[in-house]
Amino acid sequence: MYRYVIKRLLFLIPTILGVTLIIYAVMSITPGDPGRAMLGTSALQADVDAYNAALGYNLPFPIKYFNYVKAMVIDQDFGFSYLTKQPVFDEIWPRFLETLKLAFLGVFIAASVGIPFGIYAAVKQYSLWDTVPSLVAFFMAAFPSFVLGLLFLYFFSLKLNLLPSYGIGSFEHYIMPALAISIPPAAQNMRFTKSSMLEAIRQDYVRTARAKGAAERTVVWKHALRNALLPVVTQIGLSLGVLIAGAVVAEKIFSIPGIGSLIVDRIAYKDEPVIIAGTILISICFTLVMLLVDIIYAFVDPRIRAKYSNTKG
Amino acid sequence: MNKKRLLSLLLMFLMLVSVLAGCGQTTEPSEEPGGTETPAVNPDEEILTIRKTASLQSTDWEATTNTFDMQIMWVQVFESLYTIDEAAGGYQNQLAKEVAISDDGLTYTVTLQDASFQNGDPLKASDVVFSYKRAMENSRFNYVTSMIKSVEATDDKTVVFTLDYPYSAISHTFWSIKISSEREVTEQGEAFGTVPHTAATGPYIITEYDVASGLKLKANENYWKGVPNIKNVEYIVISDDAAAVIAFENDELEYLPDAPLSEWESLVAASGENNSLTKGNNIRFMAINYLSPTNNNILGNLKVREAIFYAINKDNINAAAASGYGAPAYEYMPHEYVATSPSFEDGGFKIYDYDPEKAKSMLKEAGFTDAQIAEGIDVGTLMTYGAATAEKAKATQVIQANLAEVGLKCEIYVAEAAQVTPKLYAQDYDMCIFGDSGNYDFNNIRQQVHSESTGMYVVKYADEKSPLDYKRLEELVALGVSTADVDARLDYYTELWSMVMDSATILPLYHNPVGIVWSSKLDPGGLSPTYYHIYNFKWVE
Numbered sequence A: 001m002y003r004y005v006i007k008r009l010l011f012l013i014p015t016i017l018g019v020t021l022i023i024y025a026v027m028s029i030t031p032g033d034p035g036r037a038m039l040g041t042s043a044l045q046a047d048v049d050a051y052n053a054a055l056g057y058n059l060p061f062p063i064k065y066f067n068y069v070k071a072m073v074i075d076q077d078f079g080f081s082y083l084t085k086q087p088v089f090d091e092i093w094p095r096f097l098e099t100l101k102l103a104f105l106g107v108f109i110a111a112s113v114g115i116p117f118g119i120y121a122a123v124k125q126y127s128l129w130d131t132v133p134s135l136v137a138f139f140m141a142a143f144p145s146f147v148l149g150l151l152f153l154y155f156f157s158l159k160l161n162l163l164p165s166y167g168i169g170s171f172e173h174y175i176m177p178a179l180a181i182s183i184p185p186a187a188q189n190m191r192f193t194k195s196s197m198l199e200a201i202r203q204d205y206v207r208t209a210r211a212k213g214a215a216e217r218t219v220v221w222k223h224a225l226r227n228a229l230l231p232v233v234t235q236i237g238l239s240l241g242v243l244i245a246g247a248v249v250a251e252k253i254f255s256i257p258g259i260g261s262l263i264v265d266r267i268a269y270k271d272e273p274v275i276i277a278g279t280i281l282i283s284i285c286f287t288l289v290m291l292l293v294d295i296i297y298a299f300v301d302p303r304i305r306a307k308y309s310n311t312k313g
Numbered sequence B: 001m002n003k004k005r006l007l008s009l010l011l012m013f014l015m016l017v018s019v020l021a022g023c024g025q026t027t028e029p030s031e032e033p034g035g036t037e038t039p040a041v042n043p044d045e046e047i048l049t050i051r052k053t054a055s056l057q058s059t060d061w062e063a064t065t066n067t068f069d070m071q072i073m074w075v076q077v078f079e080s081l082y083t084i085d086e087a088a089g090g091y092q093n094q095l096a097k098e099v100a101i102s103d104d105g106l107t108y109t110v111t112l113q114d115a116s117f118q119n120g121d122p123l124k125a126s127d128v129v130f131s132y133k134r135a136m137e138n139s140r141f142n143y144v145t146s147m148i149k150s151v152e153a154t155d156d157k158t159v160v161f162t163l164d165y166p167y168s169a170i171s172h173t174f175w176s177i178k179i180s181s182e183r184e185v186t187e188q189g190e191a192f193g194t195v196p197h198t199a200a201t202g203p204y205i206i207t208e209y210d211v212a213s214g215l216k217l218k219a220n221e222n223y224w225k226g227v228p229n230i231k232n233v234e235y236i237v238i239s240d241d242a243a244a245v246i247a248f249e250n251d252e253l254e255y256l257p258d259a260p261l262s263e264w265e266s267l268v269a270a271s272g273e274n275n276s277l278t279k280g281n282n283i284r285f286m287a288i289n290y291l292s293p294t295n296n297n298i299l300g301n302l303k304v305r306e307a308i309f310y311a312i313n314k315d316n317i318n319a320a321a322a323s324g325y326g327a328p329a330y331e332y333m334p335h336e337y338v339a340t341s342p343s344f345e346d347g348g349f350k351i352y353d354y355d356p357e358k359a360k361s362m363l364k365e366a367g368f369t370d371a372q373i374a375e376g377i378d379v380g381t382l383m384t385y386g387a388a389t390a391e392k393a394k395a396t397q398v399i400q401a402n403l404a405e406v407g408l409k410c411e412i413y414v415a416e417a418a419q420v421t422p423k424l425y426a427q428d429y430d431m432c433i434f435g436d437s438g439n440y441d442f443n444n445i446r447q448q449v450h451s452e453s454t455g456m457y458v459v460k461y462a463d464e465k466s467p468l469d470y471k472r473l474e475e476l477v478a479l480g481v482s483t484a485d486v487d488a489r490l491d492y493y494t495e496l497w498s499m500v501m502d503s504a505t506i507l508p509l510y511h512n513p514v515g516i517v518w519s520s521k522l523d524p525g526g527l528s529p530t531y532y533h534i535y536n537f538k539w540v541e
Helices: A002-010 A012-029 A034-039 A045-055 A061-074 A088-123 A128-141 A145-159 A172-201 A204-211 A216-246 A248-253 A259-267 A272-300 A302-310 B003-022 B067-077 B125-136 B139-145 B170-176 B182-191 B241-249 B261-271 B294-300 B302-311 B314-321 B356-365 B370-375 B391-405 B417-425 B442-449 B470-482 B486-502
Strands: B047-052 B082-084 B091-093 B096-101 B107-112 B148-155 B158-163 B204-210 B214-219 B232-237 B275-288 B377-385 B408-415 B431-437 B506-518
Touching (some): A012 A061, A012 A272, A034 B417, A045 B139, A088 A172, A088 A216, A088 A259, A145 B241, A204 A216, A216 A248, A248 A259, A259 A272, B047 B241, B067 B214, B107 B125, B139 B442, B241 B261, B261 B275, B261 B506, B275 B391, B294 B302, B302 B356, B302 B377, B302 B391, B302 B408, B314 B506, B370 B377, B377 B417, B391 B408
Parallel strands (some): B377 B408
Antiparallel strands (some): B214 B232, B275 B431, B275 B506
16 A cells, blocks of 8 residues: 555656646746836847846756756745745645645535535435436536625625625635635535435445334445445546636636735736646646545555455565 | 435535625625624724735836836835926926026926935935936836936035936926935845835835735835824735725725726725826827838838728727726827827817728729739738737737728737837837837837937838838927927927828827726825825825
């Protein structure tokens, strides 16, 4: 099992290198330069060129890429923002934590709501407990986060005056953004859990358990659910990754200083160090989440555990 | 659980939601978000909340590149020798107490006010010299410093500026360059701009600056003009317009500069009489690159360019891009704000009022047949920047439709400024929409039309194929700043602008309106379209 974890951790290296390479390549082919963006329209081209040269912006792509990776790996240095002159890590880390907080809260809500409703809908198939939540989930899955965000702002902030409309000062500030980003994945979780449960309930081992006289509660929770949860765990892991990268909408609407909104803002200034470092951080986080999902998967699924135990892994 | 019980539970939940929603207040909410009652607040502790669309780039005034940041750093925190009077036009002394000009117009002797920095140091002439030399080394300020030959301190309170040539637009330089404490800037070194500081003389001190979470200011209790009324200011970053409107309606914001026009009606309803919509100083222009090789240099044809300009409906553009709150533009700068700006009402230059029939006849005069016009004549790509705000992008769509009506077809290219502006300066475009002004002297046009311009040289007039006498054009630019006589300058600039308009290469499209709304708790004093002064604000008793 340890070998499996180490193997997956080592897989992070080519992933990060691949991500940096792709982002660097994309940024290199887009027009514009930080010198002009920073010095403005009235700056001499010679000064703009000098500014870019000082940043190392004009270096050939392979050298620039190599220098960046070297600084990142050896010195743990992501460089300085072209725009604010601040160390990139100092800029992105607090924002990343905000996004992470929001994403975890969103995933928690999405799982807490989606999974129980999905189980109940499967167990009570064709009843109101199935049709009503399924119908609601159908609509909610299609609802964009920004529409939900604005609706929440209108009702809970403006009409009911219950929650603050912006910022990150207290727990109250996170309620609306977390709800806005969690409802679509909650609906997906519900539908995913339901279909997974329905599939499990129809399996022979469930029928056997019932035939042996096991209580319905035991059949559902012990036999069906444990097997049905395997794909749901993957779905939750994926939704966490999606929320980390996609929380930008909630960040914008609720004025949360997260990493997504930072990256979007800096694209206009071609602030490459921030864009690249932010994207790398998101990709590392996504990869770690996927690793965590795989480890949980291995713990939940005895077949995977057995496979790695047999190979002394 | 039976079905009836489930249904009744569901209905109860819906009723509860409806009742809660119905209980909401629509006006003057008296409670803080979270449901607690607002305690009586001491005005000295009350915080003025102002919206910002993005976090502050830097606490160094030189490093602020957008209007929102400049509104803070250029006015609330830093000060300059002159201040600008946007509402009435012109400049007034600020840190300059007196300014004496030599007869040849080459030497300006400035006597300084008895002001002090926020760190307690007295303002000295050496600080002014330091600030100007620092700005002169910054390429970004070339457009306002290139005429300065030297700047020297003759004593603690006197600074002497020597110019290379007489330059009547020097007032704009005296406003643009902010004065900072030599001692503190030097001590902070490279950290200056990344942390709060007290190196300015302005009425507000930065107390918290974090690019992630925001910006807080407090009143400078030792401000040389007197203590400000508003003691605490917090800038709230809200990038989404709809969210900003809700925050204002919810009393979480007290002042919205540059309020979103798409939400203007809601804001007016929420603010009662506390709003203002003024004609902004920023004008959007369309430029045509007459040297573009597209379609066998079709844009090199004056008749085609004129046809394009006559095809454009500025009212429709205003409706789309400025929600109808702007105004069609005909001038390079609003003559109300800039005394030396020629007014279209005086008839001194050609304007291109919307006339699709005339546009079609121009195309025929250019040699195009009815069949070609019916098929659509390719005039290339209309480019603009500012994809995020979409305002200029909307204008491109209207123009594309306008051109199609008269038999011209174009593609649209919209991207961020960092991508588009280099193409404009490299003359790598067919047609473009760009913004300019925010300046209060007509000499600003130099950056657009003069071949020595190091700035926004959008149309390259200095060329053997030039559609105008560019030598005369450049001579007029030089003559315009050679005298301080307003009437003489007006004559030069009228001739200059007339040449540009006759060439059908630059067309003013619309004045971008400036909307401001504020809370009933606040008295913002005299309003300025761009650079508000919190120093003039006060809480309503």
